[in-house]
Amino acid sequence: SQKIEQNSEALNIQEGKTATLTCNYTNYSPAYLQWYRQDPGRGPVFLLLIRENEKEKRKERLKVTFDTTLKQSLFHITASQPADSATYLCALDDSGGYQKVTFGTGTKLQVIP
Amino acid sequence: NAGVTQTPKFRVLKTGQSMTLLCAQDMNHEYMYWYRQDPGMGLRLIHYSVGEGTTAKGEVPDGYNVSRLKKQNFLLGLESAAPSQTSVYFCASSPGQGINIQYFGAGTRLSVL
Numbered sequence: 001s002q003k004i005e006q007n008s009e010a011l012n013i014q015e016g017k018t019a020t021l022t023c024n025y026t027n028y029s030p031a032y033l034q035w036y037r038q039d040p041g042r043g044p045v046f047l048l049l050i051r052e053n054e055k056e057k058r059k060e061r062l063k064v065t066f067d068t069t070l071k072q073s074l075f076h077i078t079a080s081q082p083a084d085s086a087t088y089l090c091a092l093d094d095s096g097g098y099q100k101v102t103f104g105t106g107t108k109l110q111v112i113p
Numbered sequence: 114n115a116g117v118t119q120t121p122k123f124r125v126l127k128t129g130q131s132m133t134l135l136c137a138q139d140m141n142h143e144y145m146y147w148y149r150q151d152p153g154m155g156l157r158l159i160h161y162s163v164g165e166g167t168t169a170k171g172e173v174p175d176g177y178n179v180s181r182l183k184k185q186n187f188l189l190g191l192e193s194a195a196p197s198q199t200s201v202y203f204c205a206s207s208p209g210q211g212i213n214i215q216y217f218g219a220g221t222r223l224s225v226l
């Protein structure tokens with residue numbers, strides 16, 4: 001069966017360090033993968049999209065990698081700040097009709113001052 | 114600059130009562146979605162629509178109905194609420210046509226007693 005796995009345990013890091021979050025998937029052949037940020041009590045907000053033929057994508061302090069052989073995406077936040085504290089979700093398209101995406105359960109990031 | 118608007122924001126129902134959640138988007142998006150989010154379960158797709166007058170089942174459709182009579186609105190109905198439907202409900206919209214970036218509303222927190 002299809003599965004998307006994100007580390008369910010919270011990730012605590014010191015301010016200024018690089019946070020790395022992992023998204024692993026099985027039985028998918030996604031054309032692209034997305035990352036979202038969700039703050040408590042709010043809806044997810046789109047951050048970055050990476051296509052299957054792209055190895056890396058950057059946006060300001062954010063970097064996403066996509067390894068279709070390992071079936072894994074890594075999400076990096078460099079020079080992390082307390083304001084980066086949130087839950088981060090990865091999402092994969094439905095490998096066919098592109099009508100919907102499936103979300104992982106998310107990883108909660110806490111940046112400690 | 115409203116984006117996706119959900120009403121109501123909070124609701125408490127008694128078992129067996131019915132209600133309708135309204136989602137409105139002002140971005141002229143083709144696709145619209147209803148998700149529920151429960152602790153440890155992530156976002157799960159209930160129903161979705163790829164155009165006015167069309168609807169389709171998602172991962173967890175039982176106990177819910179939807180309608181999309183106008184392109185900008187997507188309604189989620191609970192005919193006979195059950196405690197298992199206590200959750201946070203999110204509506205999202207997407208431009209469609211290939212890349213399915215989701216734009217979310219702020220959510221509706223529903224409690225069924």
